Each structure stands twice: as structure tokens, then as C-alpha cells.
Amino acid sequence: MDRVTLRDGCLDVMVEGLTFANGLLLGGNDVIDAETWDSSDIQHRKALRRLALLAEDVGLSDADLGRHPGHEPIPADRDTHVVMQHRLRILFPGCYVVGEEATEHDWWAAIGSPPGSLIFSIDALDGSTLYESFTFGYACNLLAYRRVKGNENLLMFAAVMNSSGFVACYQRDEQGALVGNVYTATDIALGTDTDDSAARGAAIGKRLVSITDPVVLDGFRADTVATNASDPARRRVIAPLLADKDLYVSTLGGAPAALGLVLGGLAALVCPRAQTTYDTAYLPILASLGITIYTMHEGKEGFTLGLKEVLGFFDHLAGVGGAWTTEGVTKPVPAFVAARNPQFGAELRRRIIEQY
Incomplete structure (x- = not known):
């Protein structure tokens, strides 16, 4: 499989996931009225297929929920995961799908997959609180791996697509990143319903722009910081930043905000705690653009x-509940500061590290 086919398929699946999730916010998962349903209506046929798919899903077991590394998932988390998983299996027959809302069975199947297998790790709705509370600011994260030998994997593709339609991608062995907005793809606006998924992914892929440095907007401000610290424990870690009257700090960070480092006016992104790989799918993108990333190893020298x-x-699978996987810990990505200006990033790190 060539990288263009992989990229276009992944983009289609991410649009599929966000389209479905956005539809749920608008009541798009309602039961169809059989008396008014037109059998020739594509959207109704697609809705029926989705309803049948979700009805067949056994969901996450109590054991799965007990191993969940983050906040308890909302129904839209699992439903969107199932929709994306289904689409991935159609576009890439024989693939394996894991991620934040995957079951233990799915994780073990991927971990035991043979060489040559294609494995996807997804966080269908990164920022569930933003999705559920604000209806904006969330993202869809996707990582694509190729199993090479034994339990070794290579990350081939990483992408983050936020609720505004902006997307950034990393492709292995290619310089820089690919960026764009799915709203700008001809006839492929986010929310457009079509069964021609290959055409949709290809249309978006053709409109992506290759960049080797972050896009610098006019009026860029060097004092803007985003951090995923909406909970009290993380706010305590970043307290020095919140107390600085010269900084503009948002606690609604994470993957949705990371695109601000690539395409917007964000100066720095702070992740105060260790994270999963599917939560930080943007890190290969940032690194490929030369953005400085400082680690914070719980008080140790970074x-x-x-x-x-x-x-x-x-380049490995980090499963939910690292204790039962054979491929490392659940959250291998350490706390970090990513900044366009290395000196600014180092200063932010110095202030935060004292809180550990």
C-alpha cells in the first residue's frame, strides 16, 4: 500500500468520525420514522446502517472501564470509535484497530498480529469535556502503524483533525508536515454525506499543503500558552503560569490546541502529566516541523x-492498562513543554518543574 492511499483513507475515516460526532450533537442518532423514510435517500440508508452497527456493539466491559487511562468515556466516545473502526476495516481489510475506547480483546488482537499487519490507534473524540460542554474545541486523533517483526511497529502516519476542520499530518520519511482544512476541499465540506469515501479522502488529500516550518500569522503573540489542565491537580502544577499577569494562558489544551502551534498564533503548549500516544498524536507533527520540545520527568532533569x-x-503500541500489555506502559510520553521559541519553552519548563 502506498502512502497516498493510506493518507487518503485515514483522512476519510477522520471526517467520518467527526461528521458522526457532530451529528450526535444535533440529534443525528434519532430513530428513523419508517412511515416517512424514503428508501432511496442516501443519508437515511447510511443512518440505518450506523444504527444497526451501534446496536450490535457490546460496548466496553467493566474491566475495560476499570483500565481506562483517562476520564470515564461518554457514550459519544465509544460510538464514534465504533463508527471509525468499522470504516477502517472496510477501507483496510484485515487491519487492527485499538485506541482509547478499544476493548481488551481488540488490544490483544493487535498485540498478537503478524508481521506486515496494519494497526490503527485512534482517539475518536479527544476533548470529550469540550465536546459535551462547549460543542467545539475537540479533535480526532489517528495513528497508523505497520507491524514489522515480532512485536515491533513503525509509526507510518499521524494526524489530528479538530472540530473546526483543520488537519495536520505527519508521514514517515517525509520532511515537514501536511496541513489543510477539510472545509476547503471541493464538495467535501465536513458533514457532507457520501458513500464515495475514497473520493472524499482523495479530495481532501489533494488540498493539503506541505510545510517545513510552522505557519506564522500576522500579529503573532509570543505570550500565548495552552495547557491541558482543566482539572485541579494539573492546575496546581501550572500555578506559576496562571499567576503570571504577562501570560495569556488557556487550560483547554491538548490535541485540539496543538494545531495552534502549527497553523495559528500559539506560542507554547504545556502538557503537565504523562500522556498516551493517541492523546499526543500531534507530537510527531510538531517534531517534524522543528518545534522545540522539552521534557519534564517528574522533577528530574529534562x-x-x-x-x-x-x-x-x-514506535510501539502502548495499550490501555500497561500491566496487561507486552508493549510498554500505558502513558509512555512524558510531561513536556513545546514552544516555537526555545528560550520561552525553557523558561516555562523552569517555572513548572519546581511544582513537581
Whole structure:
């Protein structure tokens, strides 16, 4: 399989996931009225297929929920995961799908997959609180792996697509990143319903732009910081930043905000705790663009991450509940600060590290 086919298929699946999730916010999962249903209506046929698919899903077991590494998932988390998993299996027959809302069975199947297998790790709705509370600011994260031998994997593709339609991608062995907005793809606006998924992914792929440096907007401000610290424990870690009257700090960070480092005016992104790989699918993108990434090892001396070091965290599967996987811990990505200006990133790290 060539990289263009992989990229276009992944983009289609991410649009599929966000389209479905956005539809749920608008009541798009309602039961169809059989008396008014037109059998020739594509959208109704697709809705029926989705309803049948979700009805067959056994969901996450109590054991799966007990191993869940983050906040308890909302129904849309699992439903969107199932929709994306189904589409991936159609586009890439024989593939394996894991991620934040995957079952233990799915994880073990991927871990035991033979060489040559294609494995996808997804966080269908990154930022569930933003999705459920604000209806914006969330993202869809996707990682694509090729199993090479034994239980060794290579990260081939990483992408983050936010609820505004912006997308950034990393492709292995290609310089820089691919960026774009799915709203700008001809006849492929987010929410357009079509069964021609290959055409949809290809249309988006053709409109992506290759960049080797972050896009610098006019009026860029060097004092903007985003951090995923909406909970009290993480806010305590970043307290020095919140107290700084000269900084503009948002606690709604994570993957949705990371695109601000690539395409917007964000100066720095702070991740105060260790994360999963599917939560930080944007890190290979940032590293490929040369954005400085400083680690914070719970009070230990940190170091700078380049693309090689980032791929060291990503070239394996890190399953939910690291104790029962054979491929490392659940959250291999350490706390970090990513910044366009290395000096600014180092200063932020110095202030935060004292809180550990």
C-alpha cells in the first residue's frame, strides 16, 4: 500500500468520525420514522446502517472501564470509535484497530498480529469535556502503524483533525508536515454525506499543503500558552503560569490546541502529566516541523526531544492498562513543554518543574 492511499483513507475515516460526532450533537442518532423514510435517500440508508452497527456493539466491559487511562468515556466516545473502526476495516481489510475506547480483546488482537499487519490507534473524540460542554474545541486523533517483526511497529502516519476542520499530518520519511482544512476541499465540506469515501479522502488529500516550518500569522503573540489542565491537580502544577499577569494562558489544551502551534498564533503548549500516544498524536507533527520540545520527568532533569526521540515513544503500541500489555506502559510520553521559541519553552519548563 502506498502512502497516498493510506493518507487518503485515514483522512476519510477522520471526517467520518467527526461528521458522526457532530451529528450526535444535533440529534443525528434519532430513530428513523419508517412511515416517512424514503428508501432511496442516501443519508437515511447510511443512518440505518450506523444504527444497526451501534446496536450490535457490546460496548466496553467493566474491566475495560476499570483500565481506562483517562476520564470515564461518554457514550459519544465509544460510538464514534465504533463508527471509525468499522470504516477502517472496510477501507483496510484485515487491519487492527485499538485506541482509547478499544476493548481488551481488540488490544490483544493487535498485540498478537503478524508481521506486515496494519494497526490503527485512534482517539475518536479527544476533548470529550469540550465536546459535551462547549460543542467545539475537540479533535480526532489517528495513528497508523505497520507491524514489522515480532512485536515491533513503525509509526507510518499521524494526524489530528479538530472540530473546526483543520488537519495536520505527519508521514514517515517525509520532511515537514501536511496541513489543510477539510472545509476547503471541493464538495467535501465536513458533514457532507457520501458513500464515495475514497473520493472524499482523495479530495481532501489533494488540498493539503506541505510545510517545513510552522505557519506564522500576522500579529503573532509570543505570550500565548495552552495547557491541558482543566482539572485541579494539573492546575496546581501550572500555578506559576496562571499567576503570571504577562501570560495569556488557556487550560483547554491538548490535541485540539496543538494545531495552534502549527497553523495559528500559539506560542507554547504545556502538557503537565504523562500522556498516551493517541492523546499526543500531534507530537510527531510538531517534531517534524522543528518545534522545540522539552521534557519534564517528574522533577528530574529534562532533555530536548527531536523527531528521533519522539518516534521512540511512538514506535510501539502502548495499550490501555500497561500491566496487561507486552508493549510498554500505558502513558509512555512524558510531561513536556513545546514552544516555537526555545528560550520561552525553557523558561516555562523552569517555572513548572519546581511544582513537581
